[in-house]
Amino acid sequence: MKTVQITLLICLTALVISQARGDEAKTAKKDLAQLQGEWVMTIGSRDGQSVPDAMLKNSKRTCKGDETTVVIRGQLLMRTKITLDPSKKPKCIDYQITGGTNAGKTQLGIYEIDGDTVKFCFSTPGKDRPTDFATKAGRGRTYSVWKREKK
Secondary structure (H helix, E strand, O other), rough: OOHHHHHHHHHHHHHHHHHHHHHHHHHHHHHHOEEEEEEEEEEEEEEEOOOOOHHHHHHEEEEEEEEEEEEOEEEEEEEEEEEEEOOOOEEEEEEEEEOOOOOOOOOEEEEEEEEEEEEEEEEEEOOOOOOOOOOOOOOOOOEEEEEOOOO
C-alpha cells in the first residue's frame, strides 16, 4: 500500500512540474512574440550616465524570431540570439552575442514588457545578472527603455 502511495505522489509531482514548465514555455513564447519588430530607445543609461539625446534618437532595435540587432547612428552595436526565462522575478533575458564588439560573449539581463514599451537592464558580459533596473557608476550596467516604432 505504501509503495502505491509513493508511486502516486511521484506521478502527481511529475505532472505538476511538467505543467509548470509548459506554462513557462508558453509565457516565454508570448514574451518573445511581444518583442518582435522595430523599437526606438527613449531612455538609456550606462553606469549611471544618461545616453545623450542625439544617440537616443538614432538608436534602433530590431527583433526577428530569436535574434535581435541593435544599431546606433547607423553602426551595428550588437547582434544577438535571445533566451528568455519569464519564470524568474524579475524576468531574465540572456544575449548570446553573435555580432559586434562583444561577439562570442554572453550578456545577462532582466526585462519587463508593458504593451508597446520594454525596459532592459544588462550587465557587462562576464558579470552577474542585474536584480533591479538601476545603473550606478562602476557597476557595469546598461539600462534602456524602448518604444515600439509606429509604422
